[in-house]
Amino acid sequence: MLRRLFPLLSALIAFAAAPPVAAQSTFDRVKSSGVVRVCIWPDYYGITFRSPRTEQLSGLDIDLSALLGRQLGLKVTYVDSSFASLVGDLTGDRCDVAMFAIAMLPQRMERLRFTRPYLSSGIYAVTTKSNPVVKAWADIDRPGVLVAVQAGTFMEPVMASELKKAQLVKVAAPATRELELEAGRVDVFMTDYPYSRRLLDNADWARLIAPPKPFHVLPYAYAVKPGDEAWFTLMDGFVGRIQRDGSLAEAARKHGLADIVAP
Numbered sequence: 231m232l233r234r235l236f237p238l239l240s241a242l243i244a245f246a247a248a249p250p251v252a253a254q255s256t257f258d259r260v261k262s263s264g265v266v267r268v269c270i271w272p273d274y275y276g277i278t279f280r281s282p283r284t285e286q287l288s289g290l291d292i293d294l295s296a297l298l299g300r301q302l303g304l305k306v307t308y309v310d311s312s313f314a315s316l317v318g319d320l321t322g323d324r325c326d327v328a329m330f331a332i333a334m335l336p337q338r339m340e341r342l343r344f345t346r347p348y349l350s351s352g353i354y355a356v357t358t359k360s361n362p363v364v365k366a367w368a369d370i371d372r373p374g375v376l377v378a379v380q381a382g383t384f385m386e387p388v389m390a391s392e393l394k395k396a397q398l399v400k401v402a403a404p405a406t407r408e409l410e411l412e413a414g415r416v417d418v419f420m421t422d423y424p425y426s427r428r429l430l431d432n433a434d435w436a437r438l439i440a441p442p443k444p445f446h447v448l449p450y451a452y453a454v455k456p457g458d459e460a461w462f463t464l465m466d467g468f469v470g471r472i473q474r475d476g477s478l479a480e481a482a483r484k485h486g487l488a489d490i491v492a493p
Contacts, residue, residue: 256326256454256461266304268295269311269325273406275428276485278308278330290424291329293481298329298468312403314382317341320455327465331424331450333384343456345466347449347492348478351422353385355439356429358411364418367441371396378407378419385420388446408433423490431486449492 260266270278270291277289287308299306309325316332319325320342331351334344357364363375370377375396379385381403389398399416401407407419408429418439429436452469454462472478473492482488 256458257464260302260304260326264305265307266299266302266327267307267309267325268298269309269316269319269328269330270295271312271330272308272310273403274330274425275431276424276487279428288485290481290485290487291331293484294472294478295329297472297477301468312382313380313384316453320453323455326454326461328453331422332453333422333448334451335384335387335448338453341456342453343462344451344453345462345469347451348469348473349424349450349482349487349490350447350492351424351450351490352441352444352447353388353420354423354426354441354445355418355420356408356411356426357418357437357439358435359437360435361417361437364439367439370418370439375418376416378410378416380407380419380421384446384448385422389420408436411436424487427486 270287272278272280272287274289278287278291279289280287295306295308309319311319311325311328311330313332316328317338320328328342331349332338332344334347338344355364355367355370363372364370369375371393373395376399377389377393377396378399378401379389381400386400399410401410401416401419407416407421410416411419412433412435426438430438452465454465469478472481479488479491482491
């Protein structure tokens with residue numbers, strides 16, 4: 231009986247002593263599949279924007295993600311995401327990297343790995359040219375003023391903390407801040423520099439209000455899920471390369487974002 235059990239016991243001991251099989255790295259997987267999956271927010275004008283008329287994608291990070299694909303010799307596929315779903319989309323393996331100017335918030339940095347910054351922006355205000363209430367930055371935090379933020383963006387916690395007298399209105403998709411503003415349901419909305427370009431380029435009724443001094447400036451970077459050092463190093467190296475070789479500066483000029491390129 232013991233003689234018959236000996237081979238089985240030996241096999242079990244050898245299996246227990248064997249080192250664990252290393253998980254396949256993201257880079258190994260994308261190389262074997264030939265595809266890198268890039269999370270984007272398709273409503274981010276100038277960054278990753280899908281035209282409602284043509285369905286075509288355009289923006290700084292559409293150009294740069296295409297460059298990443300060419301340098302890696304891989305096909306790029308885009309996965310619709312948002313700031314609200316970003317963490318789950320990356321950690322749940324819906325995409326390999328998020329490339330849509332993601333602010334490096336402390337709560338995001340606790341759960342994701344960020345490359346070196348490539349852009350930075352503070353908060354700006356957008357109102358209508360005819361709004362009788364908000365004429366200047368000092369008019370925003372006043373009683374009765376309705377201040378909109380897009381739910382899930384970094385402006386939400388910032389403005390929740392900053393506003394003392396005005397009322398904060400959180401706008402959740404599919405509603406948008408500009409539609410709420412144009413319809414008169416809010417007086418002003420808070421945004422960053424890239425998104426403000428959408429209205430200034432396309433809506434003659436919109437007016438940008440800049441703060442008297444930089445307001446909550448944050449660095450923007452690409453994000454990956456933690457725990458994969460090789461993939462992080464590749465993505466961080468890509469950012470360093472486009473900063474050095476001028477690709478980032480060229481794409482930023484093309485999309486009107488040269489003023490917020492990180493040094």
